[in-house]
Amino acid sequence: MTPAAADFAERQAAAVNARGYNQIRNKMLAASSNSRRSFIQTFMFWAFRLATYFVLACATYIFLDITIKGSRTVFTNHAPFINVKFLTEPPQTLYVFDYQGKKMELSDREFRKWQETHKEPVNATSIAYSAGGIWPCIVGTALLVVGSMIVALVIGISAAIYLSEYSRDTHFIRFIRIAILNLAGVPSIVFGLFGFGLFVIFFGWNVSLLAGWFTLGLMILPAIITASEESLRAVPKGLREGSLALGATKWQTIRKKNVLPYAMPGILTSSILGIARVAGETAPIMFTAAYAMRDEMPWQVPKWTDFFFQGVMALPYHIYVVSSKIPQNEYTERVQYGTAFVFLILVMLIALASIVLRERQRRRLSW
DSSP, X not given: OOHXXXXXXXXXXXXXXXXXXXXXXXXXXXXXXXXXXXXXXXXXXXXXXXXXXXXXXXXXXXXXXHXXXXXXXXXXXXXXXXXXXXXXXXXXXXXXXXXXXXXXXEEHHHHHHHHHHOOSOOOOEEEEEEEEOOHHHHHHHHHHHHHHHHHHHHHHHHHXXXXXXXXXXXXXXXXXXXXXXXXXXXXXXXXXXXXIIIIIIISOOOSXXXXXXXXXXXXXXXXXXXXXXXXXXXXXXXXHHXXXXXXXXXXXXXXXXXXXXXXXXXXXXXXXXXXHHHHHOOHHHHHHTBOSOOSSOTTOXXXXXXXGXXXXXXXXXXXXXXXXXXXXXXXXXXXXXXXXXXXXHHHHHHHHHHHHHHHHHHHHOOO
16 A cells, blocks of 8 residues: 555545544533433422412412411301301400309400399400401401402403403503503502592592492502403404494494403403402501501491491401400410401402402303
């Protein structure tokens, strides 16, 4: 073999070896990259999964704690197995004292009747809000939730229809949408002070249902408007165009069976989220609608118009008062957990009614 041929053979062998080395290195790099991607994928999967489980565990612990301790107040071990007094009477002061070696626990009314038949003096300890029940609080919370949701849905759906169906994409409309999104992040205490200044003082409605309705309604208005607008935009344009082509006006197209009915399931979904927030707010109603104690029910008024201009008791505000404004003991703890348990049940029932309406609406419509 000539020197040139030998040199060519050596260079060719070196090139083959280099290609083989490069192929092996590329395979190793690819395997390493795949292994790294697989590790990252597995790590992120378990991180998200554990975060979800952690949130569920915390929520489960809270709900179980409230349910277990609250059910001891709401339910009894004898017929009718429900604490009827707790669910049907107003809050009262509890009197605790010893009489002839026996510990007595009587509500304010029961203690007065007992004193009429027992003239001897006793050293009784009084504990506010720890006897009676929470019936006025249940009624007041239901009235506040229903009234504020009506206000929010009427104003919110109207605004969403305008923004989605009638308005043009101008700088002013964009500014309105940004303002709506910013309102969603305003703390509830700010809405409470705003409602106190506008509705209670300026309009002269005083602490009343009407002031509470509008304050709570304005607080959840951004969520209602945003969700309603997205639901309206999700309706296919073909439905609008077909209705307009048949001679219907724009309002008939929206109102009848072309736009708004198909958007209602999404709108009801936003109302479910709004119910949960409205029912649990304390700061807005403590300035505008809630009383710590009220003996009369909302419908016990001289004129029917006075119904809207009177304050009410509410479950979240009652929990706040019992938890922070009076000395804590075993009796106040019993009322706190019982009220919280009933509060959860009430919110669940109202939200369940919205879910049922939403599902019925979905079954009726299809496109």
